[in-house]
Amino acid sequence: MSKKILVTGGAGFIGSFIVDRLIEEGHDVRIFDNLEPQVHQGKTPGYLNEKAEFIKGDVSNYDELKKAVEDVDIIFHEAARVGVGQSQYQPKRYVDVNIGGTANLLDILVNSEHDVKKLIVASSMSIYGEGAYQCENCGDVSPSIRSDEQMSGQEWELHCPVCGEKIMPIPTTEEKKLQSNSIYAITKKDQEEMCLNIGKTYGIPSVALRYFNVFGPRQSLSNPYTGVVAIFLSRIKNNNPPLIFEDGLQSRDFISVHDIVSANILAMKSSAADYDYFNVGAGRQITILEIAEILAKLQNSDVKPRIIGKFRKGDVRHCFADISKIKSKLGFSPEVGFEDGIRELMEWSAGVEADDRVDEATDELRKKGLLD
Secondary structure (H helix, E strand, O other), X not given: OOOEEEEEOOOOHHHHHHHHHHHHOOOEEXXXXXXXXXXXXXXXXXXXXXOOEEEEOOOOOHHHHHHHHOOOOEEEEOOOOOOHHHHOOOHHHHHHHHHHHHHHHHHHHHHOOOOOOEXXXXXXXXXXXXXXXXXXXXXXXXXXXXXXXXXXXXXXXXXXXXXOOEOEEEOEOOOOOOOOOOHHHHHHXXXXXXXXXXXXXXXXXXXXXXXXXXXXXOOOOOXXXXXXXXXXXXXXHOOOOOEEOOOOOOEEOEEEHHHHHHHHHHHHXXXXXXXXXXXXXXXXXXXXXXXXXXXXXXXXXXXXXXXXXXXXXXXXXXXXXXXXXXXXXXXXXXXXXXXHHHHHHHHHHOOOOOOOXXXXXXXXXXXXXXXX
């Protein structure tokens, strides 16, 4: 049955693919997006689905957002400022958009007549801080962020908070203690908790999806605060070496945007998702150095990554997803292999301008005291 669906941030990387899938399934879709210059360079993206209604507006503007909510059955709340490093020196901007914009949306749902029957919010793996670990002596442990003193000594791996021995990273489940260690992470944690709280209070089924590292076509190659895959690809396309912090052996979980969309559709359709939160990752661990090497190989580039041995304050060492919960409750299973997803990204990027602004962003982090 066709639904009227609002996608905030629907012109963005993930949001636009959600829009496409919803339209493929016969839904009536409304996009609400401010076309953030850092992402879109002031242009309406050519991939914007012509079958969707487009409203240019900002979630920080209560009246604009209220008009966008009119007559919709389901909301995908994807709109947010993204970027861990940048959030540390633009805290007001991130809080105003991510927390303030979400507060506007929830205030509208609480205090206005509406038809909304479900709310799905984009959360983030960044809310965990460090991932989960296991100690041979002490079992499962949840270490705090590494200290500047440890990092200055280039002692990259973590130690058990109980016995002090080195520990091994393990897949991170949803029940891990949350240790948000950036303004961006704090805002995503607040977005998630606010939506679930208001949803439960007012009987609006709500779902939070904790995205891990998403990659794929349409990810801005000119935004130096976007995902590491896009940043590395932009460097390689400009014949510049990807810059790798620490020793390159820090690891993450990279998932194709198409699998992220599938998880969103499952969350929309399944009542088993209501009032709950889920990891959305590929369930595989890969190092940052491996990412750079795979990208260079598939791009047929001789560029070698440059490991600079520096560290960014607040970076975590390892975090990759345990996806057993979303598999068992929603039937989710990632389908896009990492190299297949990278090849798709490469094909798309061949016709896309990549303005490499990494040096500019790195200098900014250094000036703000966030980079050793």
